[in-house]
Amino acid sequence: MTAELLTPAELKQTLLAVGHEQYHHKHPFHLRMHDGQLTREQLQAWALNRYYYQSRIPIKDAIILSRSTDAAFRRAWLKRILDHDGSPEHPGGIEKWLRLAEATGLDRSDVISERKVLPAVRYAVDAYVGLVSRGTLLEAVASSLTELFSRDLISLRIHALRQHYPWIDSGLSYFTSRLSQAPEDASFALDYVTRNAFTREQQESVIMALRHKCDILWAQLDAIYFAYVTPGWPPPAESKGCL
Amino acid sequence: MTAELLTPAELKQTLLAVGHEQYHHKHPFHLRMHDGQLTREQLQAWALNRYYYQSRIPIKDAIILSRSTDAAFRRAWLKRILDHDGSPEHPGGIEKWLRLAEATGLDRSDVISERKVLPAVRYAVDAYVGLVSRGTLLEAVASSLTELFSRDLISLRIHALRQHYPWIDSGLSYFTSRLSQAPEDASFALDYVTRNAFTREQQESVIMALRHKCDILWAQLDAIYFAYVTPGWPPPAESKGCL
Numbered sequence: 461m462t463a464e465l466l467t468p469a470e471l472k473q474t475l476l477a478v479g480h481e482q483y484h485h486k487h488p489f490h491l492r493m494h495d496g497q498l499t500r501e502q503l504q505a506w507a508l509n510r511y512y513y514q515s516r517i518p519i520k521d522a523i524i525l526s527r528s529t530d531a532a533f534r535r536a537w538l539k540r541i542l543d544h545d546g547s548p549e550h551p552g553g554i555e556k557w558l559r560l561a562e563a564t565g566l567d568r569s570d571v572i573s574e575r576k577v578l579p580a581v582r583y584a585v586d587a588y589v590g591l592v593s594r595g596t597l598l599e600a601v602a603s604s605l606t607e608l609f610s611r612d613l614i615s616l617r618i619h620a621l622r623q624h625y626p627w628i629d630s631g632l633s634y635f636t637s638r639l640s641q642a643p644e645d646a647s648f649a650l651d652y653v654t655r656n657a658f659t660r661e662q663q664e665s666v667i668m669a670l671r672h673k674c675d676i677l678w679a680q681l682d683a684i685y686f687a688y689v690t691p692g693w694p695p696p697a698e699s700k701g702c703l
Numbered sequence: 704m705t706a707e708l709l710t711p712a713e714l715k716q717t718l719l720a721v722g723h724e725q726y727h728h729k730h731p732f733h734l735r736m737h738d739g740q741l742t743r744e745q746l747q748a749w750a751l752n753r754y755y756y757q758s759r760i761p762i763k764d765a766i767i768l769s770r771s772t773d774a775a776f777r778r779a780w781l782k783r784i785l786d787h788d789g790s791p792e793h794p795g796g797i798e799k800w801l802r803l804a805e806a807t808g809l810d811r812s813d814v815i816s817e818r819k820v821l822p823a824v825r826y827a828v829d830a831y832v833g834l835v836s837r838g839t840l841l842e843a844v845a846s847s848l849t850e851l852f853s854r855d856l857i858s859l860r861i862h863a864l865r866q867h868y869p870w871i872d873s874g875l876s877y878f879t880s881r882l883s884q885a886p887e888d889a890s891f892a893l894d895y896v897t898r899n900a901f902t903r904e905q906q907e908s909v910i911m912a913l914r915h916k917c918d919i920l921w922a923q924l925d926a927i928y929f930a931y932v933t934p935g936w937p938p939p940a941e942s943k944g945c946l
Contacts, residue, residue: 488936696921
C-alpha cells in the first residue's frame with residue numbers, strides 16, 4: 461500500500477522536526493561558541509574552514525539554476541548568487557565572510573587560498589555540490605531548506621559573539637544580512653518543494669535531502685572540533701592542516 | 704626556471720616520505736587498535752564504516768579501467784576488481800570484509816545496507832571516487848599508491864588483532880590475502896607512474912594525488928574516532944549514526 465500524500469502543513473511540520481533533530485544549532489562546537497568558551501584560534505579555525513563552504517554556495521546555486529527550464533524559477537534563484545557574490549559597490553556574502561575572518565585575525569589571502577581547509581570539511585562541502593549536481597532538482601532545492609532554521613541560530617550567534625568576543629564586532633555584517641536573506645530564500649524553497657512534490661515518494665526525497673544537508677553542516681563542525689578542540693588533532697600534513 | 708625532473712629513485716623516495724608522514728598507520732585509532740585498547744563496539748564501528756570504503760574500491764577501479772585506452776593496462780588493472788569482487792567459489796575482498804564484520808558481532812545485512820555509515824566517512828570515500836573520476840589517469844593510478852605502505856600496517860594489525868581480540872580470529876582472511884595482493888598492485892602502480900610522469904609537473908601531481916589519498920584514509924578514522932572514541936558523539940540522527 462502506498463503511503464498517503466502529506467498535506468502541505470504536515471510536510472512543513474516534518475521538515476521542521478528534521479531541523480529540530482539534526483540542524484547544527486545543537487552541535488557542541490556552536491554550544492561552546494555561544495557560551496564564550498572558544499579561543500580566538502578556534503574561532504579562526506571555524507572562520508577559515510567555513511569559508512570553503514561559503515565559497516561553494518554560489519557554485520551550487522549556479523548548478524541549481526542551470527538545471528531548471530523555468531525562467532521564473534531561474535530569476536528567483538539568481539538572487540542567491542547575487543547575495544553571495546555581490547558587486548564592487550555592494551559586498552556580497554563571500555566578501556562579508558572574509559571580513560569576519562579578518563576580524564578574527566586571519567590573513568585574507570590565506571583564507572582565500574583554501575590551503576588550510578581540513579580535508580573532511582572539503583569532502584562534506586563537495587558532497588553538497590554533488591548532491592545538487594546529481595540529485596533531482598527537487599532534492600537540490602530541498603537541500604537549501606536548512607535556511608528555515610538559520611535565522612534563530614544567527615540571531616543567537618550575533619548576540620553571543622558580541623557578548624563573548626567583542627573584538628569580532630567589526631566582522632558581523634555577514635550575519636546581519638543573512639537575518640533577512642535566509643527567511644526569504646527559505647520561504648521560496650519551501651513553497652517550491654510543497655508545490656512540486658506530487659507523490660509521497662517525492663515528499664520523502666525532499667525530507668531525506670534536508671537530512672543529508674543537515675549531515676553536511678554537522679560533519680563540518682565535527683571535523684573542526686576534532687582538529688581544534690578535542691582531541692585537537694589536525695591532519696598530519698602540517699602545511700595543510702594547521703592554522 | 705622549471706624544476707628538474709626527479710629520477711625514478713628520487714620520485715620513489717618522495718612518495719615513501721609522504722607515506723611516512725601522512726599514511727594512517729600513525730592515526731590514534733589504529734594505535735589504540737594495535738595496543739588492544741579498543742572495545743568490541745569500537746571495532747564494530749570501524750568494520751562497519753570501513754565496509755563503505757571496501758564497497759567502493761571495485762567501483763573506483765572500474766572507473767580507472769574505463770579511462771585507459773591501453774588494453775595491457777586494462778588487463779593488469781582488472782585483477783584488482785577480481786580481487787575485491789571474487790566469485791561464488793573464491794570469495795573476494797568485499798566478502799572477506801563482511802566476514803570480518805561478522806566476526807566482530809555485526810549483522811551482515813546491517814553492514815551491507817550502509818545505513819549506519821557515518822556521513823563524514825561517506826564524504827571521504829566519495830571524494831576518492833571523485834578523485835579517480837575527475838583527476839588525470841596518472842593521478843587516479845597514483846592515488847592507489849597507499850598500497851606501498853599497507854603490507855607493513857597489515858602485518859602489524861594481524862598480529863595485534865590476534866593478540867588483543869582473539870574472538871576476531873575467524874575474520875582475518877581479508878588481511879592475509881592483502882599481504883600478497885597489495886605489494887603486487889603497488890609495484891605495478893609505482894612502475895606506471897614512474898614511466899608516465901614525463902614532466903616535473905606530472906611528478907608533482909602524482910605526489911599530490913598520494914597526499915590526497917592519505918587524507919582520505921585519515922579523515923575516515925578521524926570520523927570514527929570522533930563518533931565512537933573521543934568525544935564519542937555520533938551524528939544526531941540516531942537511526943543513521945549509531946551502531
